[in-house]
């Protein structure tokens with residue numbers, strides 16, 4: 001019994017999921033190690049026409065290991081098609097050293113942009129009861145579509161990437177508005193965590209005699225000519241942490257790539273800096289220099305961090321201003 | 322007093338270790354190579370080590386810093402758990418490793434160590450903070466502490482802490498003596514007695530399960546719980562450590578420390594805050610409530626076992642007495658099972674069955690909470706084996722392997738009639754959190770270096786545990802057992818089953 005062409009019914013999706021589990025259970029002929037169903041949330045992923053579907057699929061697959069979820073991947077098409085379509089599948093993997101496969105459910109829905117407003121009602125019928133719903137909106141354009149607000153209303157948390165917006169200010173403005181309405185995460189802010197951690201580490205060395213109180217001026221160094229939203233967040237965070245008496249500025253390093261390329265601190269008898277070099281952060285405290293592993297921030301690592309926070313993040317709000 | 326660092330954000334990144342030096346006594350030994358060095362490397366790998374640190378290894382064997390580094394690298398490559406070895410990260414870690422040879426009984430050695438520490442403070446910026454780690458023979462503990470004291474190494478600009486590995490004495494009296502020797506040099510607040518079971522994620526998860534949820538705690542008492550079983554089974558034998566094990570035995574090696582700590586985690590009252598003092602007070606209170614067994618009752622409440630040879634699947638397994646270094650008539654318990662009672666309002670009358678042994682059928686550590694049966698058997702005639710309906714609920718917390726929690730409950734078998742079947746609802750730690758879990762030593766080292774003693778044992782807990790097992794040890798010490806009394810590869814001696822049978826209970830097969 002399939003859905004009528006162009007129509008997608010939540011009950012049908014749920015039935016298809018049930019059938020999928022029966023099939024997965026039967027795939028083990030010995031019936032001893034039937035698959036383990038894992039789910040800690042509903043992860044709704046909204047992809048626009050032109051977004052890299054392959055990258056998104058791989059990212060979701062990676063996320064399942066730490067945040068096993070029922071994922072709902074919504075592809076919004078802009079090619080004039082009319083049909084709303086859905087299919088279900090399972091993602092299974094065998095954890096290292098174990099004998100039982102773990103499986104997560106995936107629902108894929110395709111909808112023309114004109115019918116985006118019909119999607120939330122379908123999604124409401126297929127979210128996992130009593131567990132959080134997180135919406136990750138991959139592209140910026142979709143966030144401005146009619147019907148997006150209703151889609152976001154289904155979720156407990158919205159995750160966007162302000163760095164994907166045409167301008168940093170536009171992206172930050174969107175995030176400011178969204179976070180006034182609901183729990184919001186911004187991957188541009190998540191990218192700042194690794195830098196913040198290095199700053200914390202820099203001031204964890206009392207033997208240098210260096211404390212945050214000595215700081216008088218800070219420069220956030222960014223690549224390219226314009227400061228992106230991550231650099232803006234970092235500067236906002238430094239202002240919020242250090243208070244009004246400290247001058248926090250931004251400086252372009254045109255020849256370098258990356259939204260943030262370094263941070264420099266100056267003050268009474270102190271100079272310190274953090275910069276990134278080939279998988280390491282270089283921490284300089286007056287004459288001392290140390291290298292610390294500095295993990296590359298893949299999309300799935302950033303999302304992993306955001307999915308782990310389902311409460312308000314005070315520093316994020318303070319840095320957003 | 323340094324200003325608090327305003328940049329830390331526990332919501333987003335884990336606690337980091339302050340600048341410090343770690344001095345390992347026994348750095349040429351098994352524990353350092355298997356556990357400590359891989360843990361320190363991994364903490365560094367995660368970027369949680371401070372920018373300024375030094376690790377100074379010591380033991381008698383002559384080695385240069387360079388030779389020590391080569392040896393440590395080989396052991397990290399070999400023993401690192403669930404994690405890749407990365408050359409570049411090692412190269413960032415290695416320059417901070419040093420080695421100072423010497424005998425712990427030689428006063429000159431501590432003077433050299435003091436000089437090394439000053440150099441480390443200068444060159445690595447360790448800020449005068451020093452963690453001394455006793456990873457050498459327990460018989461050297463008091464000597465080392467005295468040496469540290471006499472060389473005034475327990476004082477300085479930063480903090481000075483001491484980590485003590487088990488065993489904390491071999492009975493109550495020696496535990497007190499050791500403690501007195503330690504306190505001559507270090508105050509209690511600087512002493513970290515390690516019980517690596519408490520550092521295991523899954524043992525910590527017992528607290529999360531009990532006190533982070535509202536529905537279990539109301540059932541967690543004598544009114545609903547019929548009995549508790551704690552099993553720590555090993556499938557291996559003594560693995561070349563026969564002569565050491567011969568002097569220790571299962572009761573001392575496992576129950577007195579690890580399993581009584583696990584039992585305290587299962588049975589303690591909630592503390593009002595999650596802070597070292599408060600949590601440890603509750604653990605200690607529980608351990609003090611464990612009823613001492615009278616000498617005359619030891620045979621009723623405790624069973625000793627020793628494995629004999631066996632042959633299974635074409636493999637010959639020697640008995641304990643045939644192991645290298647073991648006496649031909651060794652009286653050592655390679656298996657011990659004890660029924661404990663806890664004299665408090667929550668647990669009065671509920672038996673806690675604790676067993677551990679070597680050469681059991683498999684490696685497993687778990688805790689089973691057996692609840693009372695339903696008060697009235699509505700479906701008494703159901704069930705194929707006539708017993709199904711009588712099976713009470715069972716909650717199992719698996720510590721290793723396949724960490725997780727299962728709840729067994731009765732369900733109707735599909736079809737007409739009311740046939741009931743026990744089914745299991747499973748939570749698997751690994752599948753819900755795909756992340757790598759830190760090893761117990763990683764957790765405990767970060768805690769000690771950061772000054773958090775929540776997961777460490779305190780002297781009053783150590784003494785309470787010795788008091789709980791002392792009567793058994795005393796009776797067993799004066800006895801000649803008819804060993805061996807179980808075959809390698811079986812679940813222990815029949816007397817252990819009889820001990821439970823007398824209460825109408827039986828050991829689970831985990």
Ligand SMILES: NC(=O)c1ccc[n+]([C@@H]2O[C@H](COP(=O)([O-])OP(=O)(O)OC[C@H]3O[C@@H](n4cnc5c(N)ncnc54)[C@H](OP(=O)(O)O)[C@@H]3O)[C@@H](O)[C@H]2O)c1
Nearest residue numbers: 347348349350351352380381382424425456457459486487
């Ligand atoms: N191994 C484990 O998994 C484990 C688990 C839990 C607790 N523990 C406890 O941890 C401690 C260490 O255990 P282990 O297995 O590592 O022991 P081990 O392999 O025997 O190592 C002992 C270390 O002490 C050194 N040493 C011996 N006599 C010395 C002396 N007079 N002066 C200076 N150094 C001396 C030895 O090196 P040299 O010969 O070069 O001097 C060696 O480095 C013990 O208390 C044990 O109970 C071990």
